[in-house]
Amino acid sequence: MSKSIARAVRREMHSSRAILSGVAAVTVTIIAVYCLLESALRALDQPPWLADPLTAVQRLADLPAGMPTPLLGVLGAVAALIGLIFFLNAVLPGKRARHVIADDRIAVVADDEVIASALARSARLAAGVTQEQVLVVISRRTVLVNVRPTSGIPIDETSVLTAVQQEVESMALEPQPEVRINLAATGVIGV
Amino acid sequence: MNGTPRVLNRVLLALLGLLFLGSGALLIALATVPAVGRWWQDRAKPATAEFAGLAARTILPGRSNSWIWIVVSLALVLLIIAMVAWVANQGKGRTDILADEYGDEDDDGAAGRVVISGAVAEQALKSALSERTDLLAATVATYALRGQPALRVRVLPRQGVSPHKLAAEVSALVQALDVVTGLRTPVLLSIGSGARTRFTKAERVG
Numbered sequence: 197m198s199k200s201i202a203r204a205v206r207r208e209m210h211s212s213r214a215i216l217s218g219v220a221a222v223t224v225t226i227i228a229v230y231c232l233l234e235s236a237l238r239a240l241d242q243p244p245w246l247a248d249p250l251t252a253v254q255r256l257a258d259l260p261a262g263m264p265t266p267l268l269g270v271l272g273a274v275a276a277l278i279g280l281i282f283f284l285n286a287v288l289p290g291k292r293a294r295h296v297i298a299d300d301r302i303a304v305v306a307d308d309e310v311i312a313s314a315l316a317r318s319a320r321l322a323a324g325v326t327q328e329q330v331l332v333v334i335s336r337r338t339v340l341v342n343v344r345p346t347s348g349i350p351i352d353e354t355s356v357l358t359a360v361q362q363e364v365e366s367m368a369l370e371p372q373p374e375v376r377i378n379l380a381a382t383g384v385i386g387v
Numbered sequence: 388m389n390g391t392p393r394v395l396n397r398v399l400l401a402l403l404g405l406l407f408l409g410s411g412a413l414l415i416a417l418a419t420v421p422a423v424g425r426w427w428q429d430r431a432k433p434a435t436a437e438f439a440g441l442a443a444r445t446i447l448p449g450r451s452n453s454w455i456w457i458v459v460s461l462a463l464v465l466l467i468i469a470m471v472a473w474v475a476n477q478g479k480g481r482t483d484i485l486a487d488e489y490g491d492e493d494d495d496g497a498a499g500r501v502v503i504s505g506a507v508a509e510q511a512l513k514s515a516l517s518e519r520t521d522l523l524a525a526t527v528a529t530y531a532l533r534g535q536p537a538l539r540v541r542v543l544p545r546q547g548v549s550p551h552k553l554a555a556e557v558s559a560l561v562q563a564l565d566v567v568t569g570l571r572t573p574v575l576l577s578i579g580s581g582a583r584t585r586f587t588k589a590e591r592v593g
Contacts, residue, residue, distance in 0.1 A: 198573055200532040200533045200535060200537070200573065201532065201537060201573040201574075201575060203532075204388045204532060204537065204539075204573075204575050205575065207388065207393070208388065208575065208577060210393075212389075212391040212393050212396065212477075213393065213396040213397060213400060214391050214396065214477040214478060216396075216400060217396040217399065217400060217473065217474070217477060218474050218477060220399065220400055220403050221470040221471075221473045221474045222470075222474070224403065224466070224470050225467055225470045225471070228463050228466045228467050228470070229463075229467060231459075231463055232460055232463040232464065232467065235456045235459045235460045235463065236456070236460045238452060238456040239452060239454075239456035239457045239459075239460055241450060241451055241452055249456070249459075250438075250439055250442060253435055253438065254435050254439070256431070256435075257427075257428065257431035257432050257434070257435040258428065258432075259414075259417050259424070259427065259428075259431075260417040260418055260424045260427075261424075261428075265418045265419075266418070268414055268417060268418035269414070269415055269418035269419065271411075271414055272410075272411045272412065272413070272414025272415035272416075272417070272418060273411065273415060274411070275407050275408075275410050275411030275414060276407065276408050276411025276412055276414075276415065277411070278407045278411070279403070279404045279405065279406065279407025279408030279409070279410075279411055280404065280408055281404070282400045282401070282403050282404030282407060283400070283401055283404025283405060283408060284404070285397075285400055285404075286396075286397040286398070286400035286401035286404055287397075287401065297550055297551050297554050297578075299554050299555065299558050299576075300558070301558045301561055301562055301565075301574070302540075302554070302557065302558050302561050302574040302575070302576050303573070303574065303575045303576065304550075304554040304557075304558075304575075304576045304577075304578065305575070305576070305577050305578070306550040306554075306577075306578040306579075307578060307579045307580045309580040310544060310548070310550050310578050310579065310580050311550055313546040313547050313548075313580075314547060314548060314549045314550055316547070317546075317547035317549075363549070366549075366551055367549070367550060367551040368551065
């Protein structure tokens, strides 16, 4: 696999933050367009639309006087919340729930949801239960298969484990997760 | 795969985040702590007075306003242009040329130039993939990876389809395409899920 495609795979495993960047850019643009309007009106000797910029700056300097305290607090909280969302999105790794599948010719990246539904199917076939009785949870390093047996019909845990493990191994995932089976103590009826 | 400027995204988001966080925290402090209010007024009032004085001193001859507002307007125009450029850079990197090569007479007897459109690979793979019943959707797009063309295949399989078997079959399709075009284009296959896969019935065969 060439270097550039390896880089593309690495990028595919992380969020690009494109949508939030668009939101941030639009937010800044709206604020800037309004400020531009007021300052251009001032520069062209026209009356202000909502507030004269110099008066606005002076009222800002007068805070907290001239504004109800609860409103000020709420505005501050909203601004701080938006700032926190932007900042955390910038700093957190933003790993996507995906795994790399090994292949000789092409680079393959699969969503964990797809892997989970394939593993759920093999677990369901091995256990002989319906789709609704199997729940697979995948994280980077572990695969947890929750099976609720049909009441009165025992399930062989090792055969389910073997089936799921075989499927995981044949997928050749990177990183390779560890499989755990969780058989529910209570069964379900009417399936 | 695309050329979204990810580092820039994160840097700008961090800067904007800190800006919003700082001003929000200041507003909350102004609303709740009287001491902060006094500190703020002590700082901001002289600065505002100075700014107003500057605006009064820089009034253009023959007009009633300062040129400061023209400078502020220009700065805001630049900021808006920068924001539009930032948005325009998201998701770029598509190309429509799969191969562009010059051949000479030693090659195959004739000199000339061969250009293969990206649509060749896109249409071929897409039509091969659209025949499959285990896929709900398939998109193929050509991107320029560091100047070199590369294909990105995105498929949405039904629930329960084994991703590695799907990958092996797409790999075989790509190898067939390699034989046709005589190139080894880098290919990235992305196997995904979406709302459509969740609400359609699973493949029950097998």
